[in-house]
Amino acid sequence: STMIGVLLLALCALSLLRFARFRQRFVRALKSIPGPPGVPLLGNSIELLRCDTTELHDKLVLWTSQYGPRIKIDVCNTHWIMHTSPELAEQIVTNATFNRKAKDYEYMHEWLGIGILMDHGPNWFKHRKALTEAFHFRVLENFMPIYQEQSEILVEKLLSFGGRAVDVFPIFKLYTLDVILETAMGVRCRAQENDSDYVRAVAGLTQITFWRMYNILGQSDVAFRFSRYYRPYRQMIKVSNDFTMTVIRRRRSEMESAKNQETEGDFEEGSKRRSALLDKLLRMEIDGRKLTDEEIKDQVNSFMFAGHDTTSSALTFIMYLLAKHPDVQRKLYKEVKEVFGDSNHPTFTQSTLNNLKFMDQVIKEALRLYPSVPFVSRTVDADTELAGVTYPAGTTISLGIYFMHHNPAYFPEPTRFKPERFAPDAEQIERKNPYVYIPFSAGSRNCIGQKFAMNEMKTAVSHVVLRCELELEDPDFVPRLKDELILKPSDGMPIKFLARS
Numbered sequence: 001s002t003m004i005g006v007l008l009l010a011l012c013a014l015s016l017l018r019f020a021r022f023r024q025r026f027v028r029a030l031k032s033i034p035g036p037p038g039v040p041l042l043g044n045s046i047e048l049l050r051c052d053t054t055e056l057h058d059k060l061v062l063w064t065s066q067y068g069p070r071i072k073i074d075v076c077n078t079h080w081i082m083h084t085s086p087e088l089a090e091q092i093v094t095n096a097t098f099n100r101k102a103k104d105y106e107y108m109h110e111w112l113g114i115g116i117l118m119d120h121g122p123n124w125f126k127h128r129k130a131l132t133e134a135f136h137f138r139v140l141e142n143f144m145p146i147y148q149e150q151s152e153i154l155v156e157k158l159l160s161f162g163g164r165a166v167d168v169f170p171i172f173k174l175y176t177l178d179v180i181l182e183t184a185m186g187v188r189c190r191a192q193e194n195d196s197d198y199v200r201a202v203a204g205l206t207q208i209t210f211w212r213m214y215n216i217l218g219q220s221d222v223a224f225r226f227s228r229y230y231r232p233y234r235q236m237i238k239v240s241n242d243f244t245m246t247v248i249r250r251r252r253s254e255m256e257s258a259k260n261q262e263t264e265g266d267f268e269e270g271s272k273r274r275s276a277l278l279d280k281l282l283r284m285e286i287d288g289r290k291l292t293d294e295e296i297k298d299q300v301n302s303f304m305f306a307g308h309d310t311t312s313s314a315l316t317f318i319m320y321l322l323a324k325h326p327d328v329q330r331k332l333y334k335e336v337k338e339v340f341g342d343s344n345h346p347t348f349t350q351s352t353l354n355n356l357k358f359m360d361q362v363i364k365e366a367l368r369l370y371p372s373v374p375f376v377s378r379t380v381d382a383d384t385e386l387a388g389v390t391y392p393a394g395t396t397i398s399l400g401i402y403f404m405h406h407n408p409a410y411f412p413e414p415t416r417f418k419p420e421r422f423a424p425d426a427e428q429i430e431r432k433n434p435y436v437y438i439p440f441s442a443g444s445r446n447c448i449g450q451k452f453a454m455n456e457m458k459t460a461v462s463h464v465v466l467r468c469e470l471e472l473e474d475p476d477f478v479p480r481l482k483d484e485l486i487l488k489p490s491d492g493m494p495i496k497f498l499a500r501s
Helices: 002-029 045-049 053-067 086-093 103-112 121-135 137-142 144-159 168-185 197-214 221-225 230-258 277-283 293-324 326-340 350-354 357-369 401-405 450-467
Strands: 070-075 078-083 266-269 271-274 376-379 384-386 389-391 396-399 468-472 481-484 486-489 494-499
Touching: 002 389, 045 053, 045 070, 053 070, 053 078, 053 197, 053 401, 053 481, 078 086, 086 384, 086 396, 103 197, 103 230, 103 293, 103 376, 121 137, 121 277, 137 350, 137 450, 144 168, 144 450, 144 468, 144 494, 168 197, 168 230, 168 277, 168 293, 168 450, 197 230, 197 293, 197 481, 230 277, 230 293, 277 293, 293 326, 293 357, 293 450, 293 468, 293 486, 293 494, 326 357, 326 450, 350 450, 357 450, 450 468
Parallel strands: 078 396
Antiparallel strands: 070 078, 266 271, 376 396, 384 389, 468 494, 481 486
């Protein structure tokens, strides 16, 4: 037994030595980058372990103001470099070495597979190029009736609370889910009106994925298997995959049996529906071959994930800012009335949405203050030099979009809501540096669905403003923020929606 004890001790000592040597490589290479002081071997891990996602946001705000445009956060065996200058941002998003998503995203792999969100390298570039056609403006024009119908349901739901304050974030999540389900898969789920296993599965998978990213126990596959989340997670993966595969197979079989009998673009789902993104995926060829059902499932699940949480976050903060600033709300209402006339049920087209110039300014400024994705992270694949420092392979680099958007050098009075910053006659901040304002990220990995999201938001905001006056229960309310891959209000977002007379 003494011998076994000695062997175990020797094994532990050897593991510790290997770990220390592995760490030392990063510590030496990155020593010139400032950051919060840590403890030997563990870095800032203990400090961050005590944080929830709200405290993490507050710490990052403090550290980026203390340590400048490039800071080092040392988390045990991961070195995380946060960049908050547009010059560094440009070098990161235009360099193919930084194309691979950070290790954090691996916790999504089982759910999202190798879709556009998770893939990297030559395969990713081919898929990205092919998928861009699915977001062509002619395709997006087809989705207008879906945005319109779902936003009318949304307004009825908001008015049903009779002017009482209601937390809007979960309500907008169901609206954006309905929109993305119908536009991506051609399926009417009525998430805003009814509960469903699939909607619950998507919500649960999102929650557990974030838990794994931000909890040290969740980051170990072994510990995760013994956690209370593992069994429900497996069940939700099955529900999500079964639902998506059933839709794909049914649509593939409909297309094959119909061939030339139906006009391309129609979709039978109780009644004639417009072409869904799924139809484009089923027809798509890459390197002369069609995509398999499994590949299509990964892309559809990626659209579902990326296309609902981000937009619901943006809409939540837009509503807050309109309720907080009645003068802006009145000006926006005036513009919407001018564009759509007296109808409470206007018809939306791409050209009417394009005429909402002030709304563009409001949404852009809301996304400056509260970017839906506050930072994006990449893993360095090979030792790479950036602005005088060589980053060892395996370093995690982040682009602090939230912090760049709050930089007073580019945005004077950065915490003030001033839509006029984005007026056509305003001094163009992008002329100073196009990478200072990047709410949809930038470079080759920018958001493929940004025009889709803008149309969806403008339709929802138009309907809400036409039919409701927005008020805060407490006019001085300022939301605390949390970073869970998506920027969210920590304690909900209570807003009153009063029917316009």
